[in-house]
Amino acid sequence: xxxxxxxxxxxxxxxxxxxxxxxxxxxxxxxxxxxxxxxxxxxxxxxxxxxxxxxxxxxxxxxxxxxxxxxxxxxxxxxxxxxxxxxxxxxxxxxxxxxxxxxxxxxxxxxxxx
Amino acid sequence: xxxxxxxxxxxxxxxxxxxxxxxxxxxxxxxxxxxxxxxxxxxxxxxxxxxxxxxxxxxxxxxxxxxxxxxxxxxxxxxxxxxxxxxxxxxxxxxxxxxxxxxxxxxxxxxxxx
Numbered sequence: 001x002x003x004x005x006x007x008x009x010x011x012x013x014x015x016x017x018x019x020x021x022x023x024x025x026x027x028x029x030x031x032x033x034x035x036x037x038x039x040x041x042x043x044x045x046x047x048x049x050x051x052x053x054x055x056x057x058x059x060x061x062x063x064x065x066x067x068x069x070x071x072x073x074x075x076x077x078x079x080x081x082x083x084x085x086x087x088x089x090x091x092x093x094x095x096x097x098x099x100x101x102x103x104x105x106x107x108x109x110x111x112x113x114x
Numbered sequence: 115x116x117x118x119x120x121x122x123x124x125x126x127x128x129x130x131x132x133x134x135x136x137x138x139x140x141x142x143x144x145x146x147x148x149x150x151x152x153x154x155x156x157x158x159x160x161x162x163x164x165x166x167x168x169x170x171x172x173x174x175x176x177x178x179x180x181x182x183x184x185x186x187x188x189x190x191x192x193x194x195x196x197x198x199x200x201x202x203x204x205x206x207x208x209x210x211x212x213x214x215x216x217x218x219x220x221x222x223x224x225x226x227x228x
Contacts, residue, residue: 004157006157031214033214033215035216041220042204042218042219042220042221043158043204043206043216043218044218045215045216045217048214048215050214055214056213056214056215058215091157091158095214098214099208099209099210099211099212099213099214100145100146100165100208100209100210100214102148102160102163103216104160105150105157105158105159105160106157107156107157108157
């Protein structure tokens, strides 16, 4: 069964550093997402991406964040200057269609900012 | 705005006992509804989903959920719990008409005792 994959599984970085989290969505899916889960809290939406542009973003997704689909398979989340409060589990997801279609999630990348 | 409430933060059941996890949502119309499970250190796995039609939906691992419009609820049930069901369970809602993001509840942690 096709899966969403994410790398790395765990990333440790110093405050102020840039990080790039990588995802390979399911191959025939057209919509891509990033969510985050701060320890002990709910899963929160960050951004959705379709047709090579952001289709929706939350208040969390400020100018420090950016997303890119650099080639036909990868989908990346970049945090330009990490803060302590960016420490969280980041989940990538993909779906065939938007508007409530089932989203399939990857295993997550745990980001620790020191 | 959509929101999801999972009133039970933590539930403990004995192996073989029945299980019901509660989920209530707030939305102007009938949303799409999902249950995901997260095992320790793992990503979010889809258990089941409701889009329309029969209000009792079957999922993987013997789980089922019932959509009750009058109560704005989508409770997850299993007749006989197995030790491997110990995990975090998340209810999520999405709009079938606008937007792409999923709204998650805060999750219910399930402990299964022998």
